[in-house]
Structures are given as structure tokens and as C-alpha cells.
Amino acid sequence: MVKINGEDKNAAGKTLAGYLASANFDPNRVAVERNGNIVPKSQYAELVLQDGDSLEIVSFVGGG
Template identity: 60%
Template sequence: MVKINGENLDIAGKTIAEYLLTTSYDAKRIAVECNGAVIPKTQYGKTVLADGDSVEIVSFVGGG
């Protein structure tokens, strides 16, 4: 299982790019962190998600 934004998903073995293709995130407006490290956009296709990985996908919202 891979934890994406707190939710366990059965996507181990996929790359980040492959996973994002199955979602409707606005790819231009997100940043991805895997196990506490930022994954640059250029690495989405090369970063394979492994069992137990914890991924955060974030974007900007209003805030002070």
C-alpha cells in the first residue's frame, strides 16, 4: 500500500507519473513529496512508488 495524502492506495510499483495519470489533479498546480523529500516534476516518470511510501500532493490555497 502507498499512502497518498493520508489515504492508503494499492498502487505500489507504479511511477508517480503513472499514478497521476489516473487522477484529475491539475499537474501544473501541484507539488509532490515522497517520504519527506520533494520530487521534482522531471522525476515523476522515474520515481517508482514502493509499498509503505508516504506521498503528499499539495497545491496553493488562500492563506495568511
């Protein structure tokens, strides 16, 4: 299981890019923290989510 935004998800083995697409996140509007560190944008395609990972996906909305 991978903890994503506080919920357990069956996402182990997926790439971060794959998970974002499957969960309908726009990759151009997110910042992703994984186990306490920011995930560089350049690693989204290769990074494979592991059992026990904890992710916080911040998905920005417009307005300011």
C-alpha cells in the same frame, strides 16, 4: 500500499506520473512530497512508487 494524502492506496509499482494521471491530478498544478522530501518535476516519469511510501500531493487551486 502507498499512503497518499493520508489514505492507503493501491499504487505501488506505478510511476508517480502514472498515478497522478490515473487520479486526475494536473501535473502542472501539483507539488509532491515523498517520505519527507520534495520530488523534483524531472523525476515524475521515472519515479516508481514503493510499498510503504508516504506521499503528500498538494494540488493548487487558483486565486490570490
